[in-house]
Amino acid sequence: MSDYENANGSDELSLPRATVHKLIQEMMPKDITCARETRDLLIDCCNEFIHLVASEANEVCEKEAKKTIAAEHVLTALKALGFEGYLDEVQDAYEDHRKQQSRDRDKRNARFDSGLTEEESLRQQEQLFAQARMQLESQQLLQQQVQEQPHQHDQQTQEGTNP
Known part of the structure; x- marks a missing residue:
C-alpha cells in the first residue's frame, strides 16, 4: 500500500x-x-x-x-x-507561512539585486563580453603562432642544410 x-x-x-x-x-x-x-x-x-x-x-x-x-x-x-476554535491558530499559521514566503522571495531577489540601474548593468555586461572576446582572440592568436612555429623551424632547418 x-x-x-x-x-x-x-x-x-x-x-x-x-x-x-x-x-x-x-x-x-x-x-x-x-x-x-x-x-x-x-x-x-x-x-x-x-x-x-x-x-x-x-x-x-x-x-x-x-x-x-x-x-x-x-x-x-x-x-x-x-470550527471557530481553530480560526486563531489557522490565522497564525497562515501569517507565519506568508512571512516565510516573503523571506524566501527576498533571499532569491537579493541574489539578483546588484544595486545597479539597468543601463549600468547592460554597460557592465558589454564590458565583460568585450573582455571575454579579447581573451578568446588572444588565445586563438597564441595557438596560431604555436602551430606556425614548428613549421617555420622546419623551413629554416631545410634552408640551412641546402646551401
Missing part, C-alpha cells in the same frame, strides 16, 4: 501514513502506543475533515466568482462549519 493511500487501500489521496504516525507518537505519552487500526481511523478522520473544509471553501470561492481557493475562503469555511 502506498504511503498516500487511505486506510481502505483506495487510490484516493490521503495524508502520508508515516507523517501521521510520527505526529501521533509526538502527541501521545511515551508509555502509550497507538494500535494500527486506531492510526488508520485517525487518518480517515483527518482526510474527511480536509475534504469537508475544502468542499466548503470551494463553495465560498464559487459564491465569490473566484477560481482559486484563498486562505480567506478556508477561514470562512471553518467558521461556517462551526
